[in-house]
Amino acid sequence: MDKKQLSERDICTKFITPSLEQVGWDIATQVREEFPLTNGRIIVRGSVHTRGSRKRADYVLFYKPNIPIAVIEAKDNKHSLGDGMQQALGYADLLQVPFVFSSNGDGFLFHNKLAPDGIIERELALHEFPSAETLWQWWAAHRGLDDRQNNLVTQDYFSDGSGKTPRYYQLLAINKTVEAIAGGQNRILLVMATGTGKTFTAFQIIWRLWKSKAKKRILFLADRNILVDQAITNDFKPFGSAMTKIQKRQADKSYEIYLSLYQAVTGNEEEKNIYKQFSPDFFDLVIIDECHRGSAAEDSAWREILEYFNSATQIGLTATPKETKEVSNIDYFGEPIYTYSLKQGINDGFLAPYKVVRIDIDKDLEGWRPDKGMLDKYGNEIEDRIYNQRDFDRSLVLEKRTELVARKVSDFLRRTNRFDKTIIFCENIEHAERMRQALVNENSDLASKHDKYVVRITGDNEEGKAELDNFIFPEKTFPVIATTSKLMTTGVDAQTCKLIVLDQRIQSMTEFKQIIGRGTRINEEFGKFYFTIIDFKKATELFADPDFDGDPVQIYEPQAGDSPLPPDISGGEPYPEGQEDQDWPDLQDKPVTGGVRRYVVDNVEVRVVAERVQYFDANGKLITESLRDYTRKALAGEFESLYDFLNRWNSAEQKQAIIDELAEHGIFFEALADEIGRKSGKSFDPFDLICHVAWDMPPLSRKERAEQVKKRNYFTKYGEEARKVLEALLDKYADEGIGHVEETQILTISPFTEIGTPMEIVRFFGGVDGYRQALLDLEHELYCA
Known part of the structure; x- marks a missing residue:
């Protein structure tokens, strides 16, 4: 047999897999070939998207189904023994496993991160591959696990036989948590971005601890009824009759798994007595979902529960750990034992990327001052001062501004899809109601036929709250547009939300991340691969904050000509921490003068400042120059001259390969085509766009x-x-x-x-x-x- 003629797959089946079988690896349960690690980042270019390459390991070896322990990268025999090592090391870092192998069918190059003699890499013959038990003993000894800890760490996760397994980062979160508890740690913090499966991860942690009898009575706390009910009917369903939901005035002690709202066991003295009916040592595990919102504050009612069950192991789950001068989750839970960020989720292709349309309105940027003695819509004399973005929709309402926002949002939906699920975040409940009315009038053709086309979903409105499930449910067409203020910032699993509109000043990074998280879920069945953020209040400037970990695909930022934007004169303070999920009254409910809560002005014209486009390049850095200048510089780095470009273009068997390669390097063909074709009304080929932008050649349309x-x-x-x-x-x-x-x-x-x-x-x-x-x-x- 001439190995040089064999494919990589042949090398696997004829040499690598037999070597594993010979030393006792169970091919059915311990060896996973072509193991998927990531989904491939969704790349958005204009209105189209594609997926980048998926990371897939040739082999991942598991000691138990829940414990990955080694990675093997295979190459055909034309490659050297170690040619796959660097690729394998990347996969091993992702899975955080210590044993890494590369093979071309002649043997193995073994990279042992735990090597006691300091010789990290050595060659092994095909028959010298270590057994599963050998690798596990090395790893267990390195971590200092005793038999009791080993039994807990190796407890299997739940499997329903469908083949669904935790994603690699969920496995890491589950395993690290179980290992920490096995090691005696009683306060644990897990940070996982919205949409990455925190509830499923929590279920698997509970399952393993419960099945191993390490924890016998477990309390799962959430702050939204919908989160508790979803957990019971979906992820937690396998617990069956061992599980119950704690209701107000009910404390049945015959169950093992308890789920509850914080609000069901806190509040007035009678409600507080519910959890006090349980002895302080009744629960040995408490898991706190969304622990950033209130449980960390020392004087909060929620914190009372944690301190009451102080002897229990407590696990905090959050997408946005809260760190302020007053509140710190890390002070209570300790440093996160695992973090899976929004940026990583987007890069791996498990979360939807986003593009940002930033729209600045003249009065927001320049401010507005009333004429002397000017009366508002209701005859109130308006206090003579400069009003700016901080005031709008709080102490002063410009009705034409509301109408303009409604028109711009509706225009966007007309260009894309008028039935794309949309959430509009407003300053307060009254603003949300005015925005609902403006959107109804702007979309009268649809609103007259479908009274649920636009709804207000706020904490004070029972009719609106009743529509929340219909908004979330992918199969339900209506409502399409939801106006809100605080109620929908968290706990809303809106898988098909494709548009998020920010007409609210947001100064809290916690709140901003939670709002962005409303759109990050992917639903391929319903065509949801990315979402758009339209920002009217400069909230997306928080993307530049080092504390934010996700990079937008592109930003459209309006401004006058080529002149810089006027300075931010809006001022303002962040929303009170710990109240991100409430429809709270805010400063606008304070009388501004003479007992008037806010002035309402209906005759002041507003306009959108002229638009200019900004983008994020392939490395996630904001492009501050014009699109043409950026493209010209990027192409200069790829091609020495027009002659060089023409040679490469004409010699390429597939032109699309060059187009795709340039797109990967950050050339925005869709945006260039829009910009150059807008005036002429013509459709241009990427070839002409390149020649025109880089070398000033007159472009020809495809036709x-x-x-x-x-x-x-x-x-x-x-x-x-x-x-x-x-x-x-x-x-x-x-x-x-x-x-x-x-x-x-x-x-x-x-x-x-x-x-x-x-x-x-x-x-x-x-x-x-x-x-x-x-x-x-x-x-x-x-x-x-």
């Missing part, structure tokens, strides 16, 4: 290029049927671009199906090679000018 080819009588050397195919390819190019022409499945769609089957079409050119050559010749004719 113009196709027409030029047709005029040159290029088709005369082909038969009649082949000419029909080439003309159809040219029409496809004019309509959709070169990428579609190069796709192999193009011959299976109209109008090609009317000419013949793919095999018949290929025969018109003398076979597959002839068709490919004809396609290359066609591309040469398209770009030769």
Whole structure:
């Protein structure tokens, strides 16, 4: 057998897998081939998206189904023994396993991070691969685990036989938590971004501790009824009859798993007696969901519960750990034992990326001063001072500003999809109601037919709150647009929310992250791969804060011409910490003068400041120069000259490969096409966009290029049927671009199906090679000018 002729897959099946079997690895339960690690980041370019490459390890070896212990990267025999090592080390770092192997079928290069003799890498023959028990003993000894701790650490997670397993970061969070508890740690903090499965992770932690009998009575606390009910019916369902929900005035002590609202066991003295009916040592495990919002504050009612059950192991779950001068989760729980950030979730492709449309309004930036003696809509004399962004919708309402925001949001939905789920965050309940009315009027054609097209969902409105489940449920079309102030900042699993509108001043990083988290879930079935943020109040400036860990895809920032934006004159203080989830009255409910809560002005015109586009490049850095200047510099780094570009373009068998490569390096073809084509109304090829922006060549539209080819009588050397195919390819190019022409499945769609089957079409050119050559010749004719 000549190994050099074998594929990588052959090397795996003929050499690597047999080596594992020989030393006792259970192929069915301990060896996972082509193990998926990430989903591939969703890359957004304009209105289209694609997925980046997924990370997939050739082998991940598990001591038990819940404990990954080693990674093997395979290469074909044309590579050296260690050629896969660096790739394997990357996967091992992701999984945080100590044993790493690379193989080409001749043997193994073994990288042992725990090597006692300091020799980290050594070569092994095929028959020398270590057994599962050997690797586990090395790792257990390194961590100092005794038999009791080993039994707990190796307890399996729950599996329903469907094949669903925790993602790699969930496994890490679960394992690290169980290991910490095995080691005697009683206060634990897990930080996981919204949408990454905190409840599922909590369930698996509880399951393993409960099944191993390390913890016998468990209390799971959340602060939203919907979160408790969702947990009971979904992730926690396997607990069955061992589980109960604590209701007010009820304390049944015959269960093992208890779920409760904080509010059900705190409040007045009678309600507080509910948890005091349990002895302080009744629970040996308490898990606190969303522990950033109130449980950390020393004087909070929620903290009272934690201190009452002080002897229990307590695990805090949060997407946004709270760190202020007054409140610290880390003071209570300690440093997080594991963090999975929004940025990492987006990079791995488990969370939806976002693009940002920033819209600045003239009165927000410049301020507004009433004329002397000016009366508002209700006859109140307006206090003579400068009003700015801090005041709007609090102490002063400009009704035309509300109408403008409603119009801009509605225009965006008209350009995209008017039935995309949308949340609009307003300053307060009254603002949310005015915004609802403005949106109803702006969308009267739909609102007249569907009274739930726009709804207000706020804490004071029972009718609106009753629609929350319908808004969240993907199968429900209505409501489409929800206006809110605080109620929907957290605990809303809106999988299909595609638009988040910020018309609220947000100074709290905790609140900002929670709001952004409303859109980060992916739902491929309903076409939700990314979402858009429209920002009217400069809240997205928090993206630049070092405490924020997610990078936007792009920002559209309006401003006048090329002049800088006026300075921020809005001022203001952050919302009170610990109240992010409430519809609280805020400063606007204080009388501004003479007992007037806020002035309402209906005759002051407002306008959007002229728009300018800003983007984030491939490294997540904000591009502050113009799109053309940025593109010109980026292309200069890729090509020495126009001649160099033309050579590479014309020699490429697939032009789309060059386009994709440049897109990966941050060239925004969609945005360039919009900017350059907006005035002319023409559709340009990436080839023309590059030549025009980088070297000032006059661009030709795709239609113009196709027409030029047709005029040159290029088709005369082909038969009649082949000419029909080439003309159809040219029409496809004019309509959709070169990428579609190069796709192999193009011959299976109209109008090609009317000419013949793919095999018949290929025969018109003398076979597959002839068709490919004809396609290359066609591309040469398209770009030769």
